[in-house]
Amino acid sequence: MAFTPHGKHLIAGQRIGTDATFSSEPASGSAFEYSVGSPALVAQACEAAAAAFPGFAEVSREERAKLLETIADEIDVRGDEITEVGSAETGLPAARLEGERxxxxxxxxLFAAHIRDGDYLDVRHDPALPQRQPLPRPDxxxxxxxxxxxxxxxxxxxxxAFSVAGGDTAAALxxxxPVVVKGHGAHPGTGEVVGDAIVAALSKLGMDPRIFSLVQGGNRSVGQALVTDPRIKAVGFTGSLGGGRALYDLxxxxxxxxxxxxxxxxxxxxxxxPEAAAARGADIxxxxxxxxxxxxxxxCTNPGIAVVVDGPEADAFxxxxxxxxxAVAAQTMLTDGMATAFRDGARRVSEGSGVKSLLKTSCEGRNAAPYLFEVSAEDWLSNEDLSEEVFGPLGLVIRTQSAEQMIDIAGHFKGQLTATLQMDEGxxxxxxxxxxxxxxxxxxxxxxxxxxGVEVCDSMVHGGPYPASTNFGATSVGTMSIRRFLRPVCYQNIPDALLPADLVRT
Structure with a gap:
């Protein structure tokens, strides 16, 4: 059966439509109409989330783990529908979407198992020392x-993986x-199906529907209203430097x-x-x-810049x-805007002083083909624009004159998600x-x-110093990401009857 959306927001378990709509812009197939978000809808969702918070905060770890697992089950039930609408909206192949699902x-x-284990609570206890001199210590x-x-x-x-039921939502739940999601306009149908899965999971378990809301579409005022609503206590965001910095400042x-x-x-x-370049530069x-x-x-982990010492080994690489x-043909990008930004970025790099074009391509519409450029270390150091991200299949090779200059180059990079050493024993x-x-x-x-390829596990860190992320001590992938939505509370001489269950004396 072909996908047909209901096109509505999901506010505290209810489907809410608006007179104003926007049209999806799929890579293939039919476009659909979706309700447009507004600051008023954001306020409604935030009010519901705030009302749900006291109760949800007291829900046992086991019940929250069951919620996460049930959401996963409900997403899997809708797997074929997600692949159908996701492929149409984004142009991504079915295998990629199934892997991402x-x-x-x-x-x-994984988060369900993590909270069942309980170590994330970092429980600590310093027992009372009533006889301690000169002053007793409280419990x-x-x-x-x-x-x-x-x-x-x-x-x-x-x-x-980074959207309606992605890592941020999983960690917060x-x-x-409670979570209020601002859906991305590039794939509203995919977001709607996943949002329906979360609503269904809450209903199946008899949990408060106000724990989750999804607001679709809308202009910048919707995002601004969300981050400035006094009931919101933290924000998870993956996106552009300009948009993210504006929300961060708010x-x-x-x-x-x-x-x-x-x-x-x-x-x-x-x-x-050097030794790796000499031994296997072509393979690298x-x-x-x-x-x-x-x-x-x-x-976001695309390795856009390679640094190599000039010489025959660099030539082979x-x-x-x-x-x-x-050998890579043009492929469909996720949005028209991304394709335009990619071409603009390639043009900016190509116009840099001392930049040599190694592979020129012609990209039209929503398609993108690879670009490759190279530049000397001296010219790269003199042009800060060449250190900026170009989102798409573009590579820049920096040729240094020595290993010492490679070390100098390393020190001039801004904050990054990743850095890679291709190296041999020598x-x-x-x-x-x-x-x-x-x-x-x-x-x-x-x-x-x-x-x-980012492994979702306990030890993964997906973050870094600015501008890779706005908080160098956090990660958006892996179980440690739950720390973003927690804060330590110390309880002094509080009776057992009042303590959270996980703190009660055994």
């Missing part, structure tokens, strides 16, 4: 508690925080400032060290081309990368010099691999 349901189930207990209603902004490049300017956990932009530099170049073009280069990229000393620099600029440092 598996990641989405997998991280929901002190501490644990992590949910912060309150959370706003989540759906991402354009991951219609499932696991923590005990959060900071509120009468009660709140944390804004934004993932904004990263070029994810890759350093090809081929692998890099595949990573650059994965998902049409629309991954560049030649292999050029061959690999040349590169250990250079790697030892680079690693302290890279760990200061990146949230994840890796060796002999490519950063596209």
């Amino acid at each position: 598996g990641r989405t349901t997998g991280q929901l189930r 002190l207990r501490m644990m992590q508690r949910p912060v309150g209603p959370v706003a989540v902004f759906g991402a354009s490049n991951f219609p499932l 696991a923590a005990g925080c 959060c900071a300017q509120r009468p009660e400032p709140i944390p804004f956990y934004g993932e904004l932009g990263s070029v994810n530099p890759m350093f090809v060290l 170049g081929t692998g890099w081309s595949g990573s650059l073009t994965m998902g049409v280069g629309q991954f 560049v030649a292999a990368a050029t061959d690999g990229l040349s 590169d250990i000393e250079l790697g030892r010099a680079l690693l302290p620099i890279l760990e200061r600029i990146a949230g994840r440092v890796m060796a002999n691999g490519f950063p596209t």
